[in-house]
Amino acid sequence: MKAKNLISKAVPVLKIDGQWIRNPQIITDKYVDDGKIVYGEFKKGEALKEARALLKEHQANADFELLDKEVDKIVWTFTNLFPGCLIKSIDGIRQKKKYFWDIAKNGNRHWLAANMNGEAFLGFGAFNTKKITGQDTIDFIKFRQNVADSSLWDEQMFAEVMGSPEE
Numbered sequence: 001m002k003a004k005n006l007i008s009k010a011v012p013v014l015k016i017d018g019q020w021i022r023n024p025q026i027i028t029d030k031y032v033d034d035g036k037i038v039y040g041e042f043k044k045g046e047a048l049k050e051a052r053a054l055l056k057e058h059q060a061n062a063d064f065e066l067l068d069k070e071v072d073k074i075v076w077t078f079t080n081l082f083p084g085c086l087i088k089s090i091d092g093i094r095q096k097k098k099y100f101w102d103i104a105k106n107g108n109r110h111w112l113a114a115n116m117n118g119e120a121f122l123g124f125g126a127f128n129t130k131k132i133t134g135q136d137t138i139d140f141i142k143f144r145q146n147v148a149d150s151s152l153w154d155e156q157m158f159a160e161v162m163g164s165p166e167e
Helices: 045-057 065-079 083-116 119-128 140-148 155-161
Strands: 014-016 019-021
Touching: 083 119, 119 155, 140 155
Parallel strands: none
Antiparallel strands: 014 019
């Protein structure tokens, strides 16, 4: 995420035998593999299984010391700026986000309302009933058929696409 400029800093929080360990599930020891940029991507296969086992074994060794120091450093930097200049900088950073939100907020708000009352409702419901039904997704084909047939989005239609309770 740092390489993609989505975060400003990444610090390890896992400490094993006094050594800081970066997330073992992520490739951090090489940048390119077979011509593809792999740095920062998740490991796969056996390497991922080994990384997850290491994390599970040492999950109690999470230590946020370096993260706390980094946050303190940022806060101290902001503390030592003129208040007016600081808020101007923060507003400048947020300006693009606010601009694009203002352009898209109506459509996004309506989509969110529709989604939460339909597709997300079904998706979360399927996920939450997995122990009862044995599946964590809906029947997407039946759902699309119902949409194509202009079926009402009601309990009957939802029941048709949700998993049935296992015996």
